[in-house]
Amino acid sequence: METNSWANKTFNETKASSESLLKELRLPTIRRFPKYLRVLWDLSSLGRDFVSSDKIANELNIDPITVRKDLAFTGVIGKPRIGYSIPLLINGIEQLIQSNGQTNILLIGAGNLGRALLGYGGLEKHGYNIVAAFDSDLNKVGTTIHNKQVYNIEQLTEITEKVNIEIGVLCIPEDVAQKTATFLVKAGIKAIWNFTNTELKVPEHVTVLSEDLASSLAVLSVNMKRNSNKKAKEE
Amino acid sequence: METNSWANKTFNETKASSESLLKELRLPTIRRFPKYLRVLWDLSSLGRDFVSSDKIANELNIDPITVRKDLAFTGVIGKPRIGYSIPLLINGIEQLIQSNGQTNILLIGAGNLGRALLGYGGLEKHGYNIVAAFDSDLNKVGTTIHNKQVYNIEQLTEITEKVNIEIGVLCIPEDVAQKTATFLVKAGIKAIWNFTNTELKVPEHVTVLSEDLASSLAVLSVNMKRNSNKKAKEE
DNA sequence: TATTTATCGATATCAAAATATCGATAAATA
DNA sequence: TATTTATCGATATTTTGATATCGATAAATA
Numbered sequence A, B: 001m002e003t004n005s006w007a008n009k010t011f012n013e014t015k016a017s018s019e020s021l022l023k024e025l026r027l028p029t030i031r032r033f034p035k036y037l038r039v040l041w042d043l044s045s046l047g048r049d050f051v052s053s054d055k056i057a058n059e060l061n062i063d064p065i066t067v068r069k070d071l072a073f074t075g076v077i078g079k080p081r082i083g084y085s086i087p088l089l090i091n092g093i094e095q096l097i098q099s100n101g102q103t104n105i106l107l108i109g110a111g112n113l114g115r116a117l118l119g120y121g122g123l124e125k126h127g128y129n130i131v132a133a134f135d136s137d138l139n140k141v142g143t144t145i146h147n148k149q150v151y152n153i154e155q156l157t158e159i160t161e162k163v164n165i166e167i168g169v170l171c172i173p174e175d176v177a178q179k180t181a182t183f184l185v186k187a188g189i190k191a192i193w194n195f196t197n198t199e200l201k202v203p204e205h206v207t208v209l210s211e212d213l214a215s216s217l218a219v220l221s222v223n224m225k226r227n228s229n230k231k232a233k234e235e
Numbered sequence C: 001t002a003t004t005t006a007t008c009g010a011t012a013t014c015a016a017a018a019t020a021t022c023g024a025t026a027a028a029t030a
Numbered sequence D: 001t002a003t004t005t006a007t008c009g010a011t012a013t014t015t016t017g018a019t020a021t022c023g024a025t026a027a028a029t030a
Helices: A011-016 A018-025 A027-045 A054-062 A063-070 A088-095 A111-117 A151-160 A174-186 A211-232 B009-014 B019-024 B028-045 B053-058 B064-072 B086-097 B112-119 B153-162 B176-187 B215-233
Strands: A103-108 A127-134 A148-154 A166-170 A189-196 A209-210 B103-108 B128-135 B148-152 B167-170 B191-194 B206-211
Touching: A011 A088, A027 A054, A027 A088, A027 A111, A054 A127, A054 B086, A088 B153, A088 B215, A103 A111, A103 A151, A103 A174, A103 B215, A111 A127, A111 A189, A111 B112, A127 A151, A127 B167, A148 A174, A174 A189, A189 B215, A209 A211, A209 B215, A211 B086, A211 B206, B028 B053, B028 B064, B028 B086, B053 B176, B086 B176, B103 B176, B112 B128, B128 B153, B128 B215, B148 B153, B167 B176
Parallel strands: A103 A127, A103 A166, A127 A148, A166 A189, A189 A209, B103 B128, B103 B167, B128 B148, B167 B191, B191 B206
Antiparallel strands: none
16 A cells, blocks of 8 residues: 555545544644634635645744644645645634534623623634623623623523523633632533633533733743843844 | 752842843743742732742642742742742742833724723733823724823824833734834834734844734634543543 | 656654652651 | 651653654646
């Protein structure tokens, strides 16, 4: 049997193996996928059908070898001198990182950050459905933000009993973060996207992803110091 | 000369060596520092003076060995059976990740995300000074948000000529991101905190830190799939 | 049709990060 | 005072991630 045969895998094989590939996916690769998608969407809208790993790497300022390794997870086979099929890549990446079927989301906390997230189209683009937003501020309750109804936080149980919610997005003050998380877990939620600076304690089976601006700021800060040290030495 | 001698370094030695330690700091370590700070501040406010690596590790759900290695960068020496001095650790970490002196910041784009960031106290806590916000929406111009004046984006040059700005925070639509970044670079900015989904092209000496919600969402998505696969197999 | 060349993908190497091991030590306890 | 124990920090190992090398191949070109 030959080892290096191009373009023999069918689309169905790709799809069938996606579950096992999922296990092998590493964090840095997953983080790069949406960046690839952005480049691919752009090229696609320009009417291009194929793209090389070099081209993608250039756009994103990363190494082409990294790109090829990452793209290998989609199961899409590139052709020498041509590159990869853009539609197949888009499909392949989406298979890996998008939700399967309808996934319902609640957003808790309709402050500025919450509003910003309601305006961010990414959730819908990835196959998620924002069901509603919640807030304790009665001035906000009853309004709609980006077409989403804002409910009183007291009505949370009411809604979670009626609709199957899989993800909760927490944009609330720290002091109520753990309490709310615990409530959501009891309501059967599967994942929490945590925009508070609290380390949430949840059971094993609940996926938590925390955003931490302070961590980012620390990185920015250190990088700046390094850069200025560098410049100081040059002078 | 003995190798394992506790508590002999003075505070001044710690400070003097901070520049060289800066080089050795790795990204994951830098990202964890603010998390350590949060735990340390909490303990400090409870009146505690010492803490063990195990305690910190437990709070943050990470490995105590990782904690000890990270804390070694502060130059603070822990004592067996006692742990580390909390005030010294706080000071040590702050030395590494905070700005030196007064660092001026401009925030470009006073939409929901921009407003959320103006409300986020982290920048001030790290020694940064938000000078002003800018927007193109004339309804916002002239107002103040969290005590920061909102100027017309047209006035950007005016301000950058008057005040030395080191960091620009971009919370603006994608289509004007590169243009604005280029402008800021010309105005002599040192770093950009980029909340748009654009890969900014800037010169070497400018530090860029990009936040990418889509990358985070991809991680959340894949983790959820893995968790549900896991559960499916258990059943 | 033969040669050149861009590009892939497999394998190998190198670097970074996480984790494990273990002796040293100082407080607590017997 | 002797022994036990919690905890540190140095060093070693393993895992993960990035980068380099190179043969295979198919389109482009001579």
